[in-house]
Amino acid sequence: MIQLTDVKKRFGDNQRWISNGINLDIADGQMTCIVGQSGEGKSVLLKQIIGLIKPTSGTITIDGLDLSKITEQEHRELFKKIGYVFQFAALLDSLNVFENVGISLLENGVPEQEVLPIVKEKLALVNLSPDILYKYPSELSGGMKKRVGLARTLINNPSIILYDEPTTGLDPINARIVFELMHDMHKRLNITSVIVSHDVEIFKYVDTVALLYEGIIKFNGPANTIWESKNPYIYQFIRGLPEGPIHTGAAAAETE
Amino acid sequence: MVIQFIDYLGMQTLKICDSVGKFIVFLLTIVRTLFTTRLKYKQLIAQMHYVGVGSMSIIFLTGSFTGLALALQSYIGFSRVGAEEFIGLVVTLGMTRELGPVLTGLMVTGRCGSSMAAEIGTMKISEQIDALTTLGIDPFQYLVVPRVVAATVIMPFVAVFSMMCGIIGGYVYCIYALGLNAETYIQIIQERVDLSDITGGLVKSAFFGFILAWVGTYQGYTTRGGARGVGIATTRSVVIGSIMILIANYFLSAFLFQTGMA
Numbered sequence: 001m002i003q004l005t006d007v008k009k010r011f012g013d014n015q016r017w018i019s020n021g022i023n024l025d026i027a028d029g030q031m032t033c034i035v036g037q038s039g040e041g042k043s044v045l046l047k048q049i050i051g052l053i054k055p056t057s058g059t060i061t062i063d064g065l066d067l068s069k070i071t072e073q074e075h076r077e078l079f080k081k082i083g084y085v086f087q088f089a090a091l092l093d094s095l096n097v098f099e100n101v102g103i104s105l106l107e108n109g110v111p112e113q114e115v116l117p118i119v120k121e122k123l124a125l126v127n128l129s130p131d132i133l134y135k136y137p138s139e140l141s142g143g144m145k146k147r148v149g150l151a152r153t154l155i156n157n158p159s160i161i162l163y164d165e166p167t168t169g170l171d172p173i174n175a176r177i178v179f180e181l182m183h184d185m186h187k188r189l190n191i192t193s194v195i196v197s198h199d200v201e202i203f204k205y206v207d208t209v210a211l212l213y214e215g216i217i218k219f220n221g222p223a224n225t226i227w228e229s230k231n232p233y234i235y236q237f238i239r240g241l242p243e244g245p246i247h248t249g250a251a252a253a254e255t256e
Numbered sequence: 257m258v259i260q261f262i263d264y265l266g267m268q269t270l271k272i273c274d275s276v277g278k279f280i281v282f283l284l285t286i287v288r289t290l291f292t293t294r295l296k297y298k299q300l301i302a303q304m305h306y307v308g309v310g311s312m313s314i315i316f317l318t319g320s321f322t323g324l325a326l327a328l329q330s331y332i333g334f335s336r337v338g339a340e341e342f343i344g345l346v347v348t349l350g351m352t353r354e355l356g357p358v359l360t361g362l363m364v365t366g367r368c369g370s371s372m373a374a375e376i377g378t379m380k381i382s383e384q385i386d387a388l389t390t391l392g393i394d395p396f397q398y399l400v401v402p403r404v405v406a407a408t409v410i411m412p413f414v415a416v417f418s419m420m421c422g423i424i425g426g427y428v429y430c431i432y433a434l435g436l437n438a439e440t441y442i443q444i445i446q447e448r449v450d451l452s453d454i455t456g457g458l459v460k461s462a463f464f465g466f467i468l469a470w471v472g473t474y475q476g477y478t479t480r481g482g483a484r485g486v487g488i489a490t491t492r493s494v495v496i497g498s499i500m501i502l503i504a505n506y507f508l509s510a511f512l513f514q515t516g517m518a
Contacts, residue, residue, distance in 0.1 A: 052386050079392040090387035092379070104391040107296075107398065152391070 002026040002049060002160065002194070007058035008215075009044060018044050019055065020215030026208075028159075031186045031193040033202050033223065035237065036212035037246065042196040043087065045212065046162050049194065050084050051075055062160070080104075083153030083161040087168050089145040091137040091152070097123075098133045101152045122151040126181055143174035150181065154189075161185070163195040167202075179205050200238050203227075211237055213246060282474045286404055289396040296402050303406030307368045307465070308414055311360075314367060318359050319351070319418035323425025326350050330426075331434055340434075344441035345448050347426030352449070353518065356419035357457045358505050361464030364407070364414065365497040369472035372403055373493035376476025377486040385477075400477065404469040411465030412458040419457065456518020460508045464501045471497040 002025070009019040018041035026032050036042050047053040049060060051067045060067045062078065070078065091100045099106065101122055102115040120130050126147040137145060146166060153161055163182060167175035183205040186193045195202060203209060203223045211219040211234050218233040229235060236244030330343045376399055379385050385395045423445070430436040475493040479485045512518035 047386075050390060052389060076392045076394070079390055082390070084387070084390040086383050086387055088382065090383040092384050092387070093382075103388075104393060107393050152387075156391070 001028055001061075001063060002192070003059075003061045004049070005059045005061075007045075007048060007055045007060060009041070009048060009053065009055050017215045019048065019058075022058070022212075022215070022217055024210055024217055024220065026192060026194060028192055029186075029190050030208060031183070031195070031206045032208045032210060033195045033197055033206040034210045034212055035196075035198055035200075035202075037237075038198065040212045041215060042198075042212055043164050046084075046164050046194065046196050050082055050162055051078070052084075080156045081159050083156065083158035085146070085149050085153050085161060085163045085166055087165040089137070089149035091145055091148060093137055096134045096136050097140070097148055100137070100148060101155055103152070104155055118155065119151075122154045123148075125154060125185070126151045127177075142169050143177065146170070146174075146178055147181065150178075150185070154185070157189075158191065160192040160194070163193065163197075165196055165198075167197065167199050175199065175201065203238070209234070213237075278478070279474060282477065283470060285396055286400055286470070286473075289394065289401050290405070293394060293397045293401075295405065296398060299398065299402035300406050303403050304410045307364060307407050308410035311364050311367055311414055312417065314363050315360060315414055315418045316421050318363050319356065319421030320425040322355050322359060323347055323351060323422030323427075324429045326355070326422065327426035327429040327434075331430070340436055341440045341444060343430055343436070344423075344426065345444045348423050348445045348449050349453060351419045351422035351426075352454045352457045354457075354505075354509075356422060357415045357461040357464060358501065360411065360415045360418045360461055361468065361501040361505075362498050364411065364465070365468040365472075365501060366494055368407065369468040369493045369497045370490045372469060372472030373475040373479075373489045374486055376400075376473055377479030377489040380477060380479045381482060381485060395477075400473045403473055404466060407465035407469035408462050409465070411461040415457060415461035416454075419454070452518045456509075456512045459512065459518070460505060463504055463508055467500050467504060468493075468497045471500060 004022050004024040007019050007022040008017055010017045022045065034042050034045065044053060048055050049062075051060075054068070062082070065074070065078065067075070067078075092103070095103065098116070098119050101119045102110075102112075105115045105118065106112065119133070123130060123132070128144065128147050128151065132140065132144065132148075137148070140148065150161075150166075161182075166178050166182065170178060179202060182193060182195065185191055193206075195206065203226050206223045209219070209221065209223045209226055210217050211231075213233055219229070219231045221229065221231075221234075226234060226238060232245050235241075236246050326347045327343055330346045331340060334340050334342055334346075376385070379399070385399070388395045388398060427438070427441055430441050431438045472493040475489040475496070479489040481488075509518075
């Protein structure tokens with residue numbers, strides 16, 4: 001279970017609050033999507049959940065462990081339970097697919113011949129052929145990179161996966177493949193998934209949706225009824241309406 | 257106006273203190289990681305190869321031509337007092353005590369310190385370092401420590417190569433261009449050069465290796481922004497690294513001289 005209690009974050013004393021008192025509970029095995037406008041701090045929130053960025057105040061607990069109170073070693077152990085899929089995959093340029101996917105095992109001294117079948121298995125899970133094992137990230141398409149990134153995350157058999165804008169830069173077909181893959185992982189492996197996105201297509205696959213606006217959660221509810229929701233923020237956001245409580249760039253310019 | 261100036265001065269002082277503090281904390285993290293985690297030998301060997309073997313061609317050229325120029329300049333001076341037999345000694349002492357280690361330090365900073373900053377900086381802005389962290393891999397253990405250890409260990413070997421190139425360059429110039437006696441050139445080196453003249457240079461080059469890797473990895477690790485940030489980090493790694501090497505050279509030379517080690 002992931003619990004965020006009054007999480008606040010700003011970069012510097014005179015800066016605006018990016019997270020301004022976020023409260024959010026994500027149950028085990030749940031697939032949650034955090035949506036919001038660009039620049040709302042969705043990725044910052046996700047990085048706070050995994051501990052890459054420390055909140056200015058508030059607490060984040062994962063399975064009862066308060067991230068602010070654990071040691072570096074405990075945090076490293078926790079990373080094995082939580083996977084993080086980066087927006088642009090963040091594959092290591094100088095390593096091939098095999099080394100990228102198997103890096104956490106290889107760096108822990110597991111012999112290559114033992115790592116190889118595990119890497120192949122994880123690649124198969126994300127529908128990638130072993131033909132790409134010795135290709136470098138620069139030789140892969142955007143969609144393939146994302147899938148390799150997901151396979152790398154799966155190598156530690158995580159119970160939680162955080163996805164940062166998993167379909168950014170992908171065409172609708174590849175975006176759908178990635179969504180289905182995430183959904184499949186979630187169902188098959190009972191993984192708790194938190195997805196940051198502003199693609200409304202994601203609602204078909206997730207259990208709950210949280211809308212982030214002005215640093216707080218303005219809506220948190222089930223995804224299957226979201227299109228019927230009367231919450232003015234979610235109503236405006238999912239329909240992409242310029243009029244409503246959410247200040248869009250265009251609306252703000254007109255006001256000025 | 258005066259208040260604004262004092263305000264500006266205060267802000268700049270705080271900025272410098274902040275930067276120096278972060279630089280020192282980075283060094284302490286390197287030391288802590290080195291002594292508390294397992295050294296990544298694969299990365300270490302790769303970095304030693306890159307810094308050492310990869311730098312041989314530029315070290316050969318800079319060392320040789322420095323030796324040639326040093327022999328020429330020494331000849332101009334010594335020929336005025338009829339002391340040409342000392343050229344070999346001056347070239348050797350110049351190369352072993354100063355020019356070999358310092359030139360090697362500066363050249364390797366330009367070649368490897370900059371690439372460390374660029375490589376780690378690119379990894380930083382493309383979230384590759386964050387990716388390592390989320391996979392439970394310590395970026396200091398994986399990226400920083402192998403580079404710092406490799407540069408520190410391999411630099412004395414590179415410096416020896418530079419010294420040899422310089423001395424041979426001086427020999428070639430004296431014998432083939434000036435027509436001086438080959439035996440005299442070698443004999444005075446054998447008689448007058450002590451082991452401490454060489455060991456002092458090696459100690460200094462190890463320090464220079466440490467400095468260039470420390471500065472290069474720090475600049476890379478603290479890169480912000482996009483491509484421009486990587487460019488700034490790369491430039492800083494060369495400028496700051498070179499200046500630190502030249503400053504450290506004086507203090508190390510003075511220390512080694514005063515303690516009688518060189």
